[in-house]
Amino acid sequence: QVELVQSGAEVKTPGASVKVSCKVSGHRVTQLAIHWVRQAPGKGLEWLGSFDPEDDETIYAPRFQGRVTMTEDPSTDTAYMELSSLRSEDTALYFCTTEAGHSWGQGTLVTVSS
Amino acid sequence: EIVLTQSPDFQSVTPKERVTITCRASQSIGSSLHWFQQKPGQSPKLLITYASQSISGVPSRFSGSGSGTDFTLTINGLETEDAAAYYCHQTSSSPLTFGGGTKVEIK
Numbered sequence A: 001q002v003e004l005v006q007s008g009a010e011v012k013t014p015g016a017s018v019k020v021s022c023k024v025s026g027h028r029v030t031q032l033a034i035h036w037v038r039q040a041p042g043k044g045l046e047w048l049g050s051f052d053p054e055d056d057e058t059i060y061a062p063r064f065q066g067r068v069t070m071t072e073d074p075s076t077d078t079a080y081m082e083l084s085s086l087r088s089e090d091t092a093l094y095f096c097t098t099e100a101g102h103s104w105g106q107g108t109l110v111t112v113s114s
Numbered sequence B: 001e002i003v004l005t006q007s008p009d010f011q012s013v014t015p016k017e018r019v020t021i022t023c024r025a026s027q028s029i030g031s032s033l034h035w036f037q038q039k040p041g042q043s044p045k046l047l048i049t050y051a052s053q054s055i056s057g058v059p060s061r062f063s064g065s066g067s068g069t070d071f072t073l074t075i076n077g078l079e080t081e082d083a084a085a086y087y088c089h090q091t092s093s094s095p096l097t098f099g100g101g102t103k104v105e106i107k
Helices: none
Strands: A003-006 A010-012 A018-025 A034-039 A045-052 A057-060 A068-073 A078-083 A092-098 A108-112 B004-007 B010-013 B018-025 B033-038 B045-049 B062-067 B070-076 B084-090 B102-106
Touching: A003 A092, A010 A018, A018 A034, A018 A092, A018 A108, A034 A068, A045 A068, A045 A078, A057 A068, A078 A092, B004 B084, B010 B018, B018 B033, B018 B084, B018 B102, B033 B062, B045 B062, B070 B084
Parallel strands: A010 A108, B010 B102
Antiparallel strands: A003 A018, A018 A078, A034 A045, A034 A092, A045 A057, A068 A078, A092 A108, B004 B018, B018 B070, B033 B045, B033 B084, B062 B070, B084 B102
16 A cells, blocks of 8 residues: 655745655555646646656646656655745645655645745 | 536435436546545545545445546435535546536535
């Protein structure tokens, strides 16, 4: 059973960057496709992108291309998602999840406010 | 980008009733369609994978059907604990997308 534990809430000012971590247990992060999904307050789910270890390829949703970077640290079985040039519309709960949503992290609230 | 259109947006249902939620894709996605339940303050939970495959631990009252562009999530005999938002999600092609969600309320 894969378990995902994310880092704590963040408060950022507009224009800053945020880096959210997702610690994997029960499996090696290098053997998983980790996806990142966000949910703005009271809204639906939105896919940001994913890293596929089989292809060694990272795919980003077009609207986040250039602002989002997804990486992994095999030594600690941790995945990371960094979002830059933050604006108020990026305020959301950010989730890491495995392929087809079998396992989810608890979510990390990112608040962007001046 | 594949757009997933869910209906209805909201449904108020009496316990033990049958609930049907539909998800229509803007182009064929085969069976690469998954259903999630999300309760307030919680992460989404996978209910059905690849259109109709059940998930271990999920009550048997939840079932899925469909292929191509039209999909259905059925809850046979709604229970009070099923009050939640339900989302469909396609993994056929990038960018992956979600439906807008259906909120199910218990009368």
